[in-house]
Amino acid sequence: MTTPKVLISDSMDPRAASIFRERGIHVDEITGKTPEELAAIIGEYDGLAIRSSTKVTSKILEAATNLKVVGRAGIGVDNIDIPAATARGVVVMNTPFGNSITTAEHAIALIFALARQIPEANAQTQAGLWPKNGFMGVEVTGKVLGLIGAGNIGSIVAARALGLKMKVVAFDPFLTEDRAIEMGVEKVELDGLLARADFITLHTPLTDQTRNILSKENLSKTKKGVRIINCARGGLIDEAALKEGLDSGHIAGAALDVFVSEPAKESPLFGTPNFICTPHLGASTTEAQVNVALQVAEQMADYLVNGGVTNALNMPSLSAEEAPKLRPYMALAEKLGSLVGQLTTSTIQRISIHTEGAAAELNAKPIVAAVLAGFLRVQSDSVNMVNAPFLAKERGLEVREVKTEKAGDYHTMIRVSVKTDAGERSVAGTLFSNSEPRLVELFGIKVEAELTGHMMYIVNEDAPGFIGRIGTLLGENSINIGTFNLGRREAGGEAILLLSVDSRVPASVLETARAVPGVKRVMALAF
Template sequence: MTKPKVLVSDKMDPNAARIFAEMGCDVDVITGETPEQLIARIGEYDGLAIRSSTKVTKEILDAAPNLKVIGRAGIGVDNVDIPYASSKGVVVMNTPFGNSITTAEHAIALMFALARQIPEANAQTQAGLWPKNGFMGVEVTGKTLGLIGAGNIGSIVAARALGLKMKVVAFDPFLTPERAVEMGVEKGDLDTLLAKADFITLHTPLTEQTRNILSKENLAKTKKGVRIINCARGGLVDEAALKEAMDAGHVAGAALDVFETEPAKASPLFGTPNFICTPHLGASTNEAQVNVALQVAEQMADFLVNGGVTNALNMPSLSAEEAPKLKPYMALAEKLGSLVGQLTTGTVPRVSIHTEGAAAELNARPIVAAVLNGFLRVQSDTVNMVNAPFLAKDLGIEVREVKTEREGDYHTLVRVSVKTEAGERSVAGTLFSNAEPRLVELFGIKVEAELTGDMLYIVNEDAPGFIGRIGTLLGENSINIGTFNLGRREAGGEAVLLLSVDNPVTSAVLDQARKLPGVKKVMALKF
């Protein structure tokens, strides 16, 4: 079996390469290349491990037909075109927890530096000025910290602040009242936070909703004398408005580790009294650099070798423990999606995936993605588990998920239904011995069949002699039958026949089959 090939294109801890090798990957460490050099090289690799230097653009992705996963050692993935990677079926991972403590500690350090004006005091002292009376700081004890973003890093900052005997007001749309109580913080809206906070620290991603969240308007709502820290993302703070507020004396100080444009060669804030800046050092500790490198290597190798999906930004996570249990369900789901996709013509505005019994207890998102992968593969040979949900959305297909934990006729069942111009049509399948996918219902007709290889689907009138006629026809054309699966609505009514065959059925044979007495529909299927 060929080992997956991984390229490490940015400098990271050398132990990452060791982990790739130990987990069964071939790895090359080639850093500092130009985009043109990377484009020329990337085609042979299954995985690409990066930090912040490599920019994974549309051009690079187009040059990487074998690429399956991109791993970013760190949190931010601004340097990866995630929508285009998704459309190409490439999983994008990051390591959101490897540098959390380091970034949180940097925010606390900057808060202390602001409170006591340490950088300016240091500079003047080293210049021989001894400015003992020139710097009057403030205590943090008893002050209110406004936390914009209460996720992983924000919650660590909150815990450290509470340890310093500060009060914490948190604004985060995803923060539940129960989680706020657990964290020991006051949950508030943004205006409440702005009005109460003596210090404000930001720990939220940069989105269209959060861009310039500290705008000129919102800075005007803050308490006079507030101090602002940003170790999250440039663009969360309107730098020109912050400069104006500091010059006016409304904002007492600010500390930024990130800027809207980086590297920040110029900023309206440079030279402003009580302004502190660092060059994006939030994750820059020895411990963090080792952690993120090891994590990205473990995650990527686990995906390439075992199928585990961890910290993916464009695909449902699938742990190494979940993967073996979900694997047969995903195989079943993909086959059911493929079957209904091949048998359905015309526009499909809705696809519904219903899990029942044991299947309903599992992580449904990989099962849904597998159904869409099978269903849409009829239309595109580049569709896969990653891009199928995105492609379905682009096509205007509504995707519904339904779970029924009680058991029906089967211990476990997956049903795929599609809305068509002719009405709702569905297929259903189960697992035999908890591992073998089997079709058990086809458009309302009970039929037990293994979906595999080349198959022939026939709808006919249930009448004596038909099976003999179809068997004779295939035999005369040297087509050997592997399995023979029958189902019918009622005696003498509509029947379906699913045959697995050893050779593809040609269009000429299909035409002959359509001319047999009682035949309503004939199609060749491929799984």
């Protein structure tokens, strides 16, 4: 096995490189490269660790022929073309929790800065004006804080605000009533938050649904005298409308750590009274930068060494603890998907993955992804668990998941069924000794076989002497048989023969086998 190679292309705490080396990974720290320079070297690497400076574009990904994972030391992934990475089978990870406390604290700091006009008071005092009577602030105690986004960072802000004796209301479509009670906040709709909040903080990613969530229309719905803080993402607020609100006095103050365009060298908001800004400092503390660097190195090393997937944005998470237990199931699932893909020649409308018994207790997402990877790899060798679900969706393939916790004939089983123009057909497999994948049913016929290496699949009429004829044919062509696996519907009915062989079966031998009396179908398989 070759040693994985990782490139750290942005400045990062040196302990990140140490983690890679401790895990047996070769690491290079090469920062400050232009896109063209990065494209010239990225093909050597299995992993790319970045912060915000490196832009992982489709062109970079096109040049990254060996790349398996991109790790972002931080939460924002605006600088990564995730669809392009997914299409190329590259895992994209971030570190959503490493800088949560730091970002939440920055939001709280800006609340106080707005409430007491600290930046302007500081500037005038240092200018020798001593403006003691020029600044009348407000207390935060008893005020209503409106959270737009109540995830990890939002929940930390809520906890700090409650400690300051603020009343917290939250708008978040994913916030449940139980979670709101646990946080000590009141769950409200957006219009209700806008009407009630004295301070509004935003803690949501930038998506099509959240872009300009504080639009001109929504800003007009806010309480007069509201103060607005954004430490999340530029683009959540209509900046021109925000300036209008500040100029009119409807908005008492605004503090932005993020802008639509960064670095924000110019902005209509600059110089506006009661406006405060910082240059995207939400995650800029020593502790946070160390945390995210160490976290991204641990996650990437876990993936490259053990197959563990944590905080991935384009594939199911799979912890290092889950990976050993799931790995044999994923191997079985991939083989079953590959078998179906190789044996099905008509158009497939739907693929169903049914887990039964012990398999139904596991995380189904990696199993489904493994089935799809095996199935689609028949058409392209660049398919893996990352891009398989994306490619299936792109092809309009309907994917269904079914779970049955009660065990049937086997303590654990995975069944893969496909619906085609010719009807529905399925294959099923189990694990022997909880680790060895085995086929146990093929298109309704019971047959036990190990799906491995080169194989030959024959459908025939069950008749005496047939196996001998096939054995003689292969022997005459110097093809050595590893295993013989038989199954039939009934005596004298349709039978299946699965043979493992030591080398690929030539097309000429397949053609000769098709001419053997009783043969209905012959195919070469590879796993």
